[in-house]
Amino acid sequence: MSATAPLQVDPPRLSDRAALLDEAPLVQGKDDFRSLTDKISGIVLTKPPSGWLILFCLAISLLLVLGGSLVHLVGKGIGIWGLNTTVNWAWDITGFVFWVGIGHAGTLISAILFLFRQKWRTSINRAAEAMTIFAVACAAIYPVAHLGRIWFAHWLFPIPNQMSIWPNFKSPLLWDVFAVSTYATVSALFWFVGLIPDLATIRDRATSRTKQIVFGILCLGWRGSHRHWLHYERAYLIFAGLSTPLVLSVHTIVSFDFAVSIVPGWHTTIFPPYFVAGAIFSGFAMVVTLMVFARKAFGLEGLITTRHLENMNKVIVATGTMVGYAYAMELFIAWYSGNGYERFAFANRILGPYSWAYWTMVSCNVIFPQLFWFKKVRTSIPAMFVISILVNIGMWFERFVIIVTSLHRDFLPSSWTYFRPSIWDMSTFFGSFGLFFTLFLLFVRYLPMVALSEVKAITAAADPHGSHSNDEAHHAA
Amino acid sequence: MKRTPLPLAQDISGKTYWRSLSELAGSPDFVDALGREFPPAAFEPPEGVGRRTFLSLMGASLALGGLVGCRRPVEQILPYSRAPEEVIPGQPLFFATALPMMGTAFGVLVESHEGRPTKIEGNPKHPESLGATTLYTQAAVLDLYDPDRSKSPREGAAAKSWDDAAAFLRAEGDKLRGRSGKGLTILTEAHRSPTLAARLADLRKTLPEARIVRYEPFSRDAAREGARLAFGKPLETTLDLTKARVIVALDADLFGTDGSPIKQARAFAAGRAVDKDPKAMNRLYAVESTFTITGAAADHRLRIQSRKIPAFAFALATELGKRGVALDADLLKTLEGKSGGLDAKATRHVAAIAADLAANRGLGALVVGRSLPKEVHAVAHLINLALDNTGRAVRLVAPFDESREGPEALVELAGAIERNEVETLIVLGGNPAFDAPADARFADALAKVPVSVHVSTHVDETSERSRWHLNRAHPLESWSDVRAEDGTASIAQPLIAPLFGGRTDAEIIELLLGGSRTAYDLVRATWLNAEGAKRTEQDLRRALHDGLFAGSQLADEQVTATTQAAVDALRAFAPAAAEGLEVTFRPDMHAWDGRFANNGWLQELPHPMTKLTWGSGANLSPSTAARLGLKDGDIVTLSGAGASVRIPVVVAPGQADDSVALGVGQGRRAELRVGRGVGVDTTPLRKSDAFELAVGFSLEKTGAVAELARTQEHFVMEGRPLAREGTLAELEKDPAFAQKQVHVPPLLSLFKEPNRRQGHAWGMSIDLNACIGCNACVIACQAENNIPVVGIEGVRETREMHWLRVDRYFQGTDPNEPESIQQPLPCQHCENAPCEQVCPVAATAHSPEGLNDMAYNRCVGTKYCANNCPYKVRRFNFFEYGQPDSESRKMQFNPNVTVRSRGVMEKCTFCVQRINSAKIEAKKEGREHVKDGEVVTACQGACPTQAIAFGDLNDQTSQVSVTSASPRGYRMLDEINTKPRVTYLAKIRNKNPELADA
Numbered sequence A: 001m002s003a004t005a006p007l008q009v010d011p012p013r014l015s016d017r018a019a020l021l022d023e024a025p026l027v028q029g030k031d032d033f034r035s036l037t038d039k040i041s042g043i044v045l046t047k048p049p050s051g052w053l054i055l056f057c058l059a060i061s062l063l064l065v066l067g068g069s070l071v072h073l074v075g076k077g078i079g080i081w082g083l084n085t086t087v088n089w090a091w092d093i094t095g096f097v098f099w100v101g102i103g104h105a106g107t108l109i110s111a112i113l114f115l116f117r118q119k120w121r122t123s124i125n126r127a128a129e130a131m132t133i134f135a136v137a138c139a140a141i142y143p144v145a146h147l148g149r150i151w152f153a154h155w156l157f158p159i160p161n162q163m164s165i166w167p168n169f170k171s172p173l174l175w176d177v178f179a180v181s182t183y184a185t186v187s188a189l190f191w192f193v194g195l196i197p198d199l200a201t202i203r204d205r206a207t208s209r210t211k212q213i214v215f216g217i218l219c220l221g222w223r224g225s226h227r228h229w230l231h232y233e234r235a236y237l238i239f240a241g242l243s244t245p246l247v248l249s250v251h252t253i254v255s256f257d258f259a260v261s262i263v264p265g266w267h268t269t270i271f272p273p274y275f276v277a278g279a280i281f282s283g284f285a286m287v288v289t290l291m292v293f294a295r296k297a298f299g300l301e302g303l304i305t306t307r308h309l310e311n312m313n314k315v316i317v318a319t320g321t322m323v324g325y326a327y328a329m330e331l332f333i334a335w336y337s338g339n340g341y342e343r344f345a346f347a348n349r350i351l352g353p354y355s356w357a358y359w360t361m362v363s364c365n366v367i368f369p370q371l372f373w374f375k376k377v378r379t380s381i382p383a384m385f386v387i388s389i390l391v392n393i394g395m396w397f398e399r400f401v402i403i404v405t406s407l408h409r410d411f412l413p414s415s416w417t418y419f420r421p422s423i424w425d426m427s428t429f430f431g432s433f434g435l436f437f438t439l440f441l442l443f444v445r446y447l448p449m450v451a452l453s454e455v456k457a458i459t460a461a462a463d464p465h466g467s468h469s470n471d472e473a474h475h476a477a
Numbered sequence B: 001m002k003r004t005p006l007p008l009a010q011d012i013s014g015k016t017y018w019r020s021l022s023e024l025a026g027s028p029d030f031v032d033a034l035g036r037e038f039p040p041a042a043f044e045p046p047e048g049v050g051r052r053t054f055l056s057l058m059g060a061s062l063a064l065g066g067l068v069g070c071r072r073p074v075e076q077i078l079p080y081s082r083a084p085e086e087v088i089p090g091q092p093l094f095f096a097t098a099l100p101m102m103g104t105a106f107g108v109l110v111e112s113h114e115g116r117p118t119k120i121e122g123n124p125k126h127p128e129s130l131g132a133t134t135l136y137t138q139a140a141v142l143d144l145y146d147p148d149r150s151k152s153p154r155e156g157a158a159a160k161s162w163d164d165a166a167a168f169l170r171a172e173g174d175k176l177r178g179r180s181g182k183g184l185t186i187l188t189e190a191h192r193s194p195t196l197a198a199r200l201a202d203l204r205k206t207l208p209e210a211r212i213v214r215y216e217p218f219s220r221d222a223a224r225e226g227a228r229l230a231f232g233k234p235l236e237t238t239l240d241l242t243k244a245r246v247i248v249a250l251d252a253d254l255f256g257t258d259g260s261p262i263k264q265a266r267a268f269a270a271g272r273a274v275d276k277d278p279k280a281m282n283r284l285y286a287v288e289s290t291f292t293i294t295g296a297a298a299d300h301r302l303r304i305q306s307r308k309i310p311a312f313a314f315a316l317a318t319e320l321g322k323r324g325v326a327l328d329a330d331l332l333k334t335l336e337g338k339s340g341g342l343d344a345k346a347t348r349h350v351a352a353i354a355a356d357l358a359a360n361r362g363l364g365a366l367v368v369g370r371s372l373p374k375e376v377h378a379v380a381h382l383i384n385l386a387l388d389n390t391g392r393a394v395r396l397v398a399p400f401d402e403s404r405e406g407p408e409a410l411v412e413l414a415g416a417i418e419r420n421e422v423e424t425l426i427v428l429g430g431n432p433a434f435d436a437p438a439d440a441r442f443a444d445a446l447a448k449v450p451v452s453v454h455v456s457t458h459v460d461e462t463s464e465r466s467r468w469h470l471n472r473a474h475p476l477e478s479w480s481d482v483r484a485e486d487g488t489a490s491i492a493q494p495l496i497a498p499l500f501g502g503r504t505d506a507e508i509i510e511l512l513l514g515g516s517r518t519a520y521d522l523v524r525a526t527w528l529n530a531e532g533a534k535r536t537e538q539d540l541r542r543a544l545h546d547g548l549f550a551g552s553q554l555a556d557e558q559v560t561a562t563t564q565a566a567v568d569a570l571r572a573f574a575p576a577a578a579e580g581l582e583v584t585f586r587p588d589m590h591a592w593d594g595r596f597a598n599n600g601w602l603q604e605l606p607h608p609m610t611k612l613t614w615g616s617g618a619n620l621s622p623s624t625a626a627r628l629g630l631k632d633g634d635i636v637t638l639s640g641a642g643a644s645v646r647i648p649v650v651v652a653p654g655q656a657d658d659s660v661a662l663g664v665g666q667g668r669r670a671e672l673r674v675g676r677g678v679g680v681d682t683t684p685l686r687k688s689d690a691f692e693l694a695v696g697f698s699l700e701k702t703g704a705v706a707e708l709a710r711t712q713e714h715f716v717m718e719g720r721p722l723a724r725e726g727t728l729a730e731l732e733k734d735p736a737f738a739q740k741q742v743h744v745p746p747l748l749s750l751f752k753e754p755n756r757r758q759g760h761a762w763g764m765s766i767d768l769n770a771c772i773g774c775n776a777c778v779i780a781c782q783a784e785n786n787i788p789v790v791g792i793e794g795v796r797e798t799r800e801m802h803w804l805r806v807d808r809y810f811q812g813t814d815p816n817e818p819e820s821i822q823q824p825l826p827c828q829h830c831e832n833a834p835c836e837q838v839c840p841v842a843a844t845a846h847s848p849e850g851l852n853d854m855a856y857n858r859c860v861g862t863k864y865c866a867n868n869c870p871y872k873v874r875r876f877n878f879f880e881y882g883q884p885d886s887e888s889r890k891m892q893f894n895p896n897v898t899v900r901s902r903g904v905m906e907k908c909t910f911c912v913q914r915i916n917s918a919k920i921e922a923k924k925e926g927r928e929h930v931k932d933g934e935v936v937t938a939c940q941g942a943c944p945t946q947a948i949a950f951g952d953l954n955d956q957t958s959q960v961s962v963t964s965a966s967p968r969g970y971r972m973l974d975e976i977n978t979k980p981r982v983t984y985l986a987k988i989r990n991k992n993p994e995l996a997d998a
Helices: A015-021 A033-045 A050-076 A091-115 A119-123 A125-145 A150-156 A172-205 A209-218 A226-259 A271-297 A306-337 A340-351 A355-373 A381-408 A423-446 A452-458 B021-025 B028-034 B051-063 B135-144 B162-178 B194-206 B221-231 B261-270 B293-297 B306-322 B329-336 B344-359 B374-386 B407-418 B442-448 B505-512 B519-528 B537-546 B563-572 B622-627 B728-733 B737-741 B776-784 B791-796 B834-838 B864-868 B912-924 B938-942 B959-964
Strands: B093-101 B104-113 B116-122 B184-188 B211-214 B236-239 B246-250 B283-288 B300-303 B364-368 B394-397 B424-428 B451-456 B468-471 B480-483 B489-492 B581-587 B618-620 B634-640 B643-651 B659-664 B693-705 B725-727 B762-767 B805-811 B819-825 B844-846 B852-854 B948-952 B982-985 B987-989
Touching: A033 A172, A033 A423, A033 A452, A050 A125, A050 A423, A091 A119, A091 A125, A091 A172, A091 A226, A091 A271, A091 A381, A091 A423, A119 A125, A119 A306, A119 A452, A125 A150, A125 A172, A125 A271, A125 A423, A150 A172, A172 A209, A172 A226, A172 A452, A226 A271, A226 A381, A271 A306, A271 A355, A271 A381, A306 A340, A306 A355, A306 A381, A340 A355, A340 A381, A355 A381, B093 B116, B093 B135, B093 B480, B093 B489, B093 B537, B104 B135, B116 B135, B116 B776, B116 B938, B135 B776, B162 B468, B162 B505, B184 B194, B184 B407, B194 B211, B194 B480, B194 B505, B194 B519, B211 B407, B221 B236, B221 B374, B221 B563, B236 B261, B246 B306, B246 B344, B283 B293, B283 B306, B283 B344, B293 B819, B300 B344, B306 B329, B306 B344, B306 B374, B306 B581, B306 B693, B329 B374, B329 B563, B344 B364, B364 B374, B364 B394, B374 B563, B407 B442, B424 B505, B451 B505, B480 B519, B489 B537, B505 B519, B519 B537, B581 B634, B618 B622, B622 B643, B643 B693, B725 B728, B725 B737, B728 B737, B728 B987, B762 B959, B776 B805, B776 B938, B834 B844, B834 B864, B938 B948, B948 B959, B959 B982
Parallel strands: B184 B211, B184 B424, B246 B283, B246 B364, B283 B300, B424 B451, B451 B468, B581 B659, B618 B643, B725 B987, B762 B982
Antiparallel strands: B093 B104, B104 B116, B236 B394, B480 B489, B581 B693, B618 B659, B634 B643, B634 B693, B762 B948, B805 B819, B844 B852
8 A cells, every 4th residue: 555645735724714614525425545545446447337338339339430420531521521612610620629628627627726726626637637638639630630631731740841841830720739739748748647656556456467567567667655756746746837827828829720810700809818718618517517427427426526516616607707708898899899890790690690509609608607606506416417518518609609600701791601511510520529438438447537646635534633523624625 | 546647738838747757658557547537546535545545645745746746637727826836845826716606706816735725715806806705715615625525426326437427428418419409408507607608509509409597596687687677688786886975785785695795895894994084984774674794784774574675665766756866757656656664764764865875976876685576676776877876886787698597497497397398407506406496396396307417516405316416526626717797707727636526517518519528628618719809828827827817897788777667567566465474585694505504614604693503593583582472492383385394483683573584505405414404494485486585474383492503692792892883973073982982090010021012013903894794704714724613512512613703792772673793803812911821831822923822732721721811712622623524624624734632722823824934935035024914814814894904013014003003993801901912993883864863
């Protein structure tokens, strides 16, 4: 059990405040260190519940849909999608922004909340980070797949070549390439570093030779020595520091794809903060959706408590309101600017042929999350499940509305069109959920889905002074 | 495959050229080949040639560069400006020839690359072309390479050789001579070929009993017959609108389908050069039932049913009579009784137009449409004579052929067949089984003829019912000649040996008469010996070089009114009944009378007013559609005159109420890979007695809906200052009114902008006041730049590839009575191009000369540039569009323009290949700069009205600098800081103050 020493953090004790505010403990149940380890590593080391296999088969099927769609796409050309000469981006880039946005919650939870010493994050940060990486993997499909000549996708990278041609550094798409690839790299490293002590735990408890070897390699020879912990803590902190600006920068740069262009409805300065808020909003909604399932499926209600979910719902209502503010401000600026094209673009969103999409977006993103002001709603599992899914639908529509309604009617009325998705647009998007869930299901099955070493630090057992009361765990919320 | 060199006769210059060593050595194969007109390989369709063989063929022809390649025509042909011995691979040659159509002929210069004609330009010397082209002349080059063209003669369904066919024709001729031609009927198109006419005259001599019939589905019979009524002899009307201040077009599509569109449009635009002299601006009144481009260009357009236009014309005559115009009193009395039934608006127009015409004696032109009855033509002839317009703007010349060519001819012929009077029927071209009047039942009659021969480029509806089909040579691959409307004669010289071994009409008559002269000999015979004046070889060479015989135009005919005949005819004239819907038949814009149905360029070319592609519909006015509960695309059963067709409704603003405009020419049933089944065949509704206008029709909704393929769905400008226009009064008040329609703030750039004021700065100006929206530029661009067609599905998905499009906006409050403005839109080559900044791989970048270049092979296809293009001129290859559907189609490609692959963005390049070749020429001559006028873009070259100017903006004296500096000039969307290099010149309408609120 050498690998599971508690974290060396010592925040101020606020048991009085906790009692005062009647806050629930971060971890519930009677788990001590040992039972926690049993529980988490048990998921990895024993046979999964039969439900897992069914879900995995479903996910793989969806993944095959994605694969088939992409093969067809490369074989025939992107004409299989519903795009036209006026609307050149639609479900593809909507899917890209959607998935990149989803990823943001993971980074926010693992990095920013870590820096702010939000201890409640420990139960969910591992899964949220995994979600980030898988979401970025899904997102990465689209910028590649939407290319007319996929086989030259590498030209987007500044690879030295015999023609001495460099990419165009003025193009937001190039900034995207850097932003997203940096994000993917840092997130993956951050996640992996955080996994090391837990991987060592699994290695130690593994019974089969293969598992011992695989996990042995993955945990990079972790022995749990003081020096290991010291380096680990430092590395983790550095990665948290590196990731923090990424939470803000990645979606800012994604928003530049639109903001830097001259298309009315895209060309707005509000986009960076609006996109970041939206990203966190959608990301938290996705985490809630997944956690509601995962805690039930793997019996982790004690670790991922209603309190965790409630906190996330608070973030959802906060960011949802920000997004709502952005919607309102967009309209105001469009009117206030006096720019006819801008005014038209927004009037067209609200009242034009895609008004159904706009109002879907507004109700899902602004109206329904407001229900989380009520404690009853934000602590109700069914309610938060429904609302979190609605938020994700709404956020998909937000990107769709921004991209398609702006493009389909821009400057010259002669070129106005109406975009209709083809079956391949849909299969490429829904298929990406196959990739996401396949990866996520593999993750919950084969890796410790809760950050064991971190969670132990916030259990009652880890607090030498708090044994007299269950309510007196560390918390700083 | 055995390849035999083509025999090449002695060159005019006296030199002997040999094509191969075997020819030089006189090998047996070669000697054998000399006896045959065409080498065996020439008959092989490129279809049947595998890719390797094709490539080796093409490679070989390149290698034999000095010998032009394997498809040089057999006889000498003369290049327009350079001798054939100068043929250099990669250097195009231009040959002058002429293409007959619309009752006239268009002189053209055909660009030929190593023996392949690739592009057609107008012949500046030819009065019908004036250097420009119509859309149909542009598209003719694609027809040449149509893979569906028939490859050999056929008897029944069996392919035959030309030897068999010639033997058959000679035997048939022998038989006919035995009975002096009794039972023989020759059915020709309304051809204007002196050589064919000479052959037919010979035939008349040899076979005096033979009957020769002319037929054209859209003939100009009524105009000629109208002249017969008015002046006692049939005359051809030819317009010189440069001499007209007031032009009144009664159902006459002057710039579209009514013949001589280029000449008329050029003259019309010349009379509207408001920057030079606004006072001299002409005024055009269009009185029409369907919205044509002539109506769109008009200063005043009266929307009126076609059946009421005769009354309108008569009222106009009456009104002119009241104003003291010397019209016969009897005539006026007769007309007065027949000019009723006009509404208040029409009456106001009559008064205003009459006043305008009377005030501009000798400076007017009353033009009556081809489709109106001869009585209306007669009245117009008399009015023009009385107003001294005849001999000025309205010229009358002797017709090419006095015989009738309308539907009656076919009804008579079908009757003769029924009476078993026709034993041998030779149909020279045309497709009467498809386009004959329905009551002639010509297709059935044709099947009853014992010996029927159809000479045609395709195995079409007529060929299928004929015993023999003889494959006809395309005008670009055969020797022929043609007279234009005004008599100007041209020799049509072949640009390529017949691809599929076809022959000409004259050759077939020659064979029938037992002769064996080739088309070349026949044409030479016509022009060297016949026609009175003895011409020398030198004259012939000059005519070939110039593309016309100088001075061959006809003189004006002196006329005196034969009023009594006109009065008698007018007394008997009964206007079409007012009951039910009226139906007007017009040549389908895409297919003309059906002959272009298999032409993908034309099928995909948006109709100038409805923007419809790939199909046809019944045009209805918005209010009629609303009254009948019909929406755009609803399929209806249109019935009347004992027949009905199912056809989609096209709601067309500007259409007269209760009037249905139908195109004729679509819905072909022959084996055509492009044209078969496109659109609806409306010929069953077209009867000989109501061939142009039918009444008493009704519509019934079927409940089915068709998805029409349009390239533009939104026709309102949304109050945006895009295509700007004003009235002459506004212009005189403030010449720069157009620039003031939008506030352009001070513009800054994020990036350091390069100095654009050195070297060349290519720019374009487009005069909306001259543009008539005829589409010739669009198809010229397509031909020049290897632009693919995407098919009906592609257009439905808005993926058409045209680099240059013509935007059409409607204005006005009443959707039934819109004014329309046309705006050609190429890439604007913005100096501050939004597309360039966003391309991640720098595939689109600015050239030092200000071109917004596309590096196709760098493009990865993010399409971001297209999203960010405010003009939406970028076109994306969503699929592998560039791949031609046949080997023969490949031969049309312009070798100087890359064929784009799938996944690549493309757009207008300002014809960069032409700029570069001009620069190379300049460099060879040691000049640093290209001179103004040396670069002509494809669109500019094709434009009938010279609305497009292109050149160097850094050259202050260049034409484009001058036009761009016009006070009417504005740059579209300048306020968003794109700095476009295209300047639009606002459209000006010369409103008649008397009709200010009409």
